[in-house]
Amino acid sequence: MLVSDVEKMFRQINLSPEDRPLQCILWRAAPGEEVEVYELNTVTYGTKPAPFLATRTLKQLATEEEGRFPLAARAANEDTYMDDVITGSDDVETALEMRFQLDKMMSRGGFKLRKWASNCPKVLDDISPEDLAIRDSEEVSLDPTASVKTLGLTWLPKPDVLRFQFNIPELEEDTKLSKRQILSVIATLFDPLGLLGAAITTAKIFMQRLWTLQDENGGKLEWDQPLPSTVGEVWKKYHAQLPLFNTISIERCVIIPGATSVEIHCFSAASEKAFGACLYLRSQNSRKEVLVRLLTSKSKVSPLKCQTIPRLELCGALLAAQLYEKVQDSIKMKLKTYFWTDSTCVLRWLLATPTIWVTYVANRVAKIQTITEGCFWGHVPGVENPADLIPRGISPEDILENNFWWNGPSWLEADPTRYPKQPENSAEIGEEERRHTIVANSAASLAAFNENYFKRFASYTDVIRRTAYWLRLIKLLRKPRHERRDGSFLSTAQLRESEYTLVRRVQEEMFAEEWKALRKGQHMPAKSPLRWYNPYLSKDGIIRVGGRISKSEEADDAKHPIPLPARHVFTRMLLKHYHERLLHAGPQLLLGTVRLRYWPLGGRDVVRQIVHKFLRCFRVKPTRIQQFMGELPASRVTVSRPFSRAGVHYFGPVYLRPAPRRPAVKAYVALFICLCIKAVHLELVSDLSTDRFLQALRRFVARRGKCTDIFSDNGTNFVGARNKLREFLILLNDKTHREVVSTAYATEGIQWHFSPPSAPHLGDIWEAAVRSAKKHLLKVIGENPVSPEDFTTLLVQVERCLNSRPLTSMSEDPNDLEPLTPSHFLVGASLQALPEPNLENVQLNRLNKWQLMQRKLQDFWRRWRREYLCQLQARTKRWKPPVQIEVGKxxxxxxxxxxxxxxxxxxxxxxxxxxxxxxxxxxxxxxxxxxxxxxxxxxxxxxxxxxxxxxxxxxxxxxxx
The missing domain is CATH 2.30.30 (SH3 type barrels.)
Structure with a gap:
């Protein structure tokens, strides 16, 4: 490899005299001198055409000197970027000749080459030290860390490797991150070859995510607004690993020495976040040694508008084809090329003619087929596809020693016969993107046309306007060429014609027999839904309702509306249009307005569905879920001592007057109810604090016995009570108190059960008791304040009334005239005692007085099982099958x-x-x-x-x- 730089390139190019007045400057050597005008005679750095003029001059020099210096001319035309020449050869002799020609040719154009560098020191032996890119005072530096910057990369000539040198600013812990700061860091990651593509894609995906963030008011997050803490932590973790890029060394040579065959392997992949492609060179020498190296890669983030995964995979395949085209233009060699993708759908699309697919797929398939003509397309499993690292994105730490990324899958180093086998093509893969063909003169095809045609449009207005444009285009095409111009806006008549055309198509599809009968002047079929309306065929070929109000003074559309099938997609679009036009009117107003022009058959039910399923209307009057009624808990259907399992609830406030002529104060009532027999216990509570509730709980336990389980709503006062009870039980179990309290109090506690938040219906048993107690209190005192003693007496009387309510209907036994009530279970039983052994089969004359009382209590429990418990079997409400609740709804x-x-x-x-x-x-x-x-x-x-x-x-x- 040979690298050089043109010294002061712009200043070596003269301008023609007639163009020099266009480059004038004002100048004076000192503040006291007069300002003089100077003309610049050479290309001036910073002007817009300067880069083009310099490059064009260099190419003109290469063209003129190509006969004398062919190697230098080729390097100037193909291997020069601005003032940098990066070229090379396969042997030292050719490299020396190229350096000599470059030096001579550039000198003839007035350009001096300097900053020479090469991975072979022999090529630079006779160059003066001041013209070397890496030098010391006497000789060429042999320091292996000495580097030369070339097109964003750092090249170390001695080891012949490429390295990155990113200037990553440090982040302080208290730094407030913003979109501007993050983008400035991402912009420094200049990787023209995509060698770090799998890791840099992570930054691209993160930046796109920042673009979708919103501030506290729901607006777009500005450039300098602080990011949410959770988002900032993700970026800081990624930013901390960015300096690792500077430690990566990449071998510049990608082809094995003495290569006898070279292949290109392009991989593509996609996900919902991004898609990308990477390209590898596989070379093999005569000794069957194989070298596989990453050459380049390319990535793009997926658009915010959601696309299907097969379509994104197709975009990744197109990116791979375009990347291959760039590489092919650069290497100037026709190599055997393989394209690999893990999408069988993309392979199915590429094997077929593009015209059979929809426009989105067809355009991309056509481009891919054109670029990759003569290449092989194959399927590779996702786990063996290195391009899959690009859309997923990996961290800088993971890319350091990732052989899968740098060298491709292991089977590339094996014999080509071991390449992945191709799956059998299925005729159904990718068929959802097939272009639908319309066949005329068929009722089935007409139905398919109408259904597919209307589904292409988002609203009723859209389908009417677009159809109007199509109808106008058809009319223009039937006219002579010189009369085909019509740039006016759509008129009311054209929109009405479009609407009636669509109505005719719908009626021809849904009322085919009726339409034919009316055209022939025959009667309606006996099973026709239009037989009640005396329909007729109007002049414009539309079926209208005859009706019985033709003599009224209403408009013709109201007297003879157009019947439409209620379930058709066109009718639903029409009803939605009127629904929005009437500002989300109710079913009655919507149907009445629509019937002024149209008559949807069975429209009342369809109108209700549209109104109730419209998202905005649903949110105004939503329908709650009515879940299948569950089974009763064990605490409701298991024999137990009264109040051993209780529910608690508050109600109030009530107003008490502590003394005459004193202001009334608020108070509340704590209601305890036995979950088994529905017995009620009422306690007066002065406020809603936790301490007062604990006092009421102690009074309840002292009079009714200790509970094993207490059930309540999820109120803050009950949560506090549970926490204090837990601390109190821990204190009782301490060693210093074991001698003071009994073993029972040290080992037993009250277990608390809370309903889910905002679920009062789960405590319906105490809600019903509260409703009954409040009804008695309101009937007696209303809202008049009474003294605490009077109210306490009243509470006890209300408690007696509630505990005297029958649990069941009257017994069928003629000797038993008393219904079963909660009081039967409360009288005669110890507060701590459990039910005695079963005495039902023991003769009465063998029982003592105490056993007779227990026998009577057991008779109550027997009646509770036979008369009350069986009544709980049926579900009186919410009996429908369970509603299926799914994650993600x-x-x-x-x-x-x-x-x-x-x-x-x-x-x-x-x-x-x-x-x-x-x-x-x-x-x-x-x-x-x-x-x-x-x-x-x-x-x-x-x-x-x-x-x-x-x-x-x-x-x-x-x-x-």
Whole structure:
């Protein structure tokens, strides 16, 4: 390799005298002198045409001296970039001759070559030290670390390797990162050959991600605004590894000495984030030794507009073909070339004629086929595709010793017979991109045409206007060539003609028999949906409703509307258009307005579906999930001592007057309910603090016995109570207190169970009890303040009334005139006692007085099983099959304190199925973090029906990022 530099290149080129007045400057040697005008006689650095003039002059010199100096002329034409000459030869003799010719030819043009460098010291033996790029005071430097900068890379001639020399600024820990700072660092990563492409793609993907960030107000993040901390940490981790690029050494020689065969292998890959290609040279000598080296690579980030993976893979294949074209133009040799991709869909597209595919695919396939004509396209598994490192992106640390990236897959070093075998082509692969052919004069083809035609448009207005342009083009093509100009805007008549043309196509498809019968003057078929409306065929060939109001004074369109099939895509587009035009009107107004011109058959149901499935309308009045009713927990259906498993809830406030003529104060009522027998215990609480609740809990336990489990809503006061109880139990178990408390209190505690946040329906048993208790209190005192003693007495009486409610209907036993109530289980039982042994089969005369009381209590439990427990079997509501909840669904979270349009949105992140595998609680990912909510508080957004709805859903989804 031989490198040189032209000294002061621009100043060696004279301008013609007639052009010199165009380069004038004002100059004076001292402030006191007069300003004089000077003309610059040579090409001036900094002017716009200067680079072209210098390069063009050099090429003209090579053209004129090509006969005398052929080697130098070729190097000047092909191996020169501005004032740098980078060339070489296969042997020392040719290199010496090329250096001699370059020196002579440049001298004839007035250019002096200096800064000579070569990986072979013999080529530079007779060059003076001042003209060497690497020198010391006496001789050429043999320091292996001495380098020469060439086109962004640092070349070390002695070891003949290339290195990078990036100036990476250090980041301080408290640095506030911004988009401008990160882009300035990424711009310094100049890698013209793409040797670091797999690692630099990571920076490109990161920069594209910054472009999509939003500030706190939902606007676009400006260049100098601080980045979110989570994003900044990702960049700092990547930035800390950037200095590792400067430690990479790359051998400049990519072909094995004495090579007998050279092959090019291009790999391409793509992902949702990026796509890229890398090119390797495989060379082999006569001794069957093989050398594989990375030559170049190229990468691009995927567009923000979502594309399918096969299409991105096709873009990667096109990038590989264009990269090969650049390399082919540079090396000037026709080598055997292989293209490899891990996409069977792309291979299917490339094997067929481009015209059978849709425009997007056809254009790229045609370019690839043109560039790679005569080359081999093959399939390689993704794990053996080095280009797959580009779209995934790797860190600088991972690229250092990555042989897979620098030397390609291992099978490249083997015999070509061991290259990957090609999969069998399937006729179905890639068929979704096939261009659809329209065949006329067929009812089936007409239906296919209408369906595919309307699906190409996003809205009703779009399909009407574009069809109008097509109709105008058809008319212009039928006119003589000199009359084919019509640049005016679409008129109302043209839009109306377009609309009626589409209506005719729809009616010909959906009402084919009716349309034929009307044209022949026959009656409607007996099963026709139009038989009730006395239809007729108008002059413009459209079926209209005859009806019974033709003598009214309404407009003709209202008296004779156009019938349309309700389920057709055109009708749905029309209804959506009117729905938006009427500012998202309700079903009644929408249907009434549409019927002034059109008569959609069965339109009431379709209108409701469109209104309810419209995303914006759904958010105004969302439909909550009604999940399948779950099985009752064990605490509701297992025999246990009263209040051993209890639920607790607060209600209020109530107003108490401590003394006459004193202001009323607020108070609350703590309600404890037994989950097994629905017995109720009421306690007056002066406020909602945790201490007052603990006092009420102690009074409850003292009078009803210690609970094993307590269930409650997820309130902050109950959470605090649980934490204090836990600390209290730990204190009781301490060694210093073991002698004071009993073993039971030291080893037993109350286990607390909380419902999920915002799920009051999961505590319906205590919610119903609260409703009953408040009803009694309101009937007796209303909102009038009473004294604490009076209210406490009233609470006990209300408690008695609630505990006297029948659990079941009257018994069928004629001797038993008393219904089963919670009071039957509360009277005569010890607060700490458990049910005694079964005495049902023991004769009464063998029981003592205590056993008779226990026998009566066991009879109550027997009736509880037979009469009450069986009533819990049926599901009185939410009996429909379970709603299938899926991860990734877009939902609206109900908030009772906000209007529906301001409810937060989120995506279901994690499911929490119950014992019956029915999902009733989920974790939702929102813009503010993760939330755990019951499914009854969620509203699943409806699935989109069109591209416009998909775009609307994407806009809503982007608000979560």
């Amino acid at each position: 877009l939902v609206v979270i109900q908030d009772d304190n906000l209007p529906p349009m301001r409810w937060r949105m989120g995506r279901i992140h994690k499911l929490h199925p119950g014992d019956d595998q029915v999902v009733r609680v989920v974790t939702v990912k929102t813009a503010g973090g993760m939330l755990t909510r019951p499914v009854e508080k969620l509203c699943i957004l409806p699935l989109p029906d069109s591209d416009a709805d998909v775009e609307a859903e994407d806009n809503l989804s982007n608000s979560l990022v």
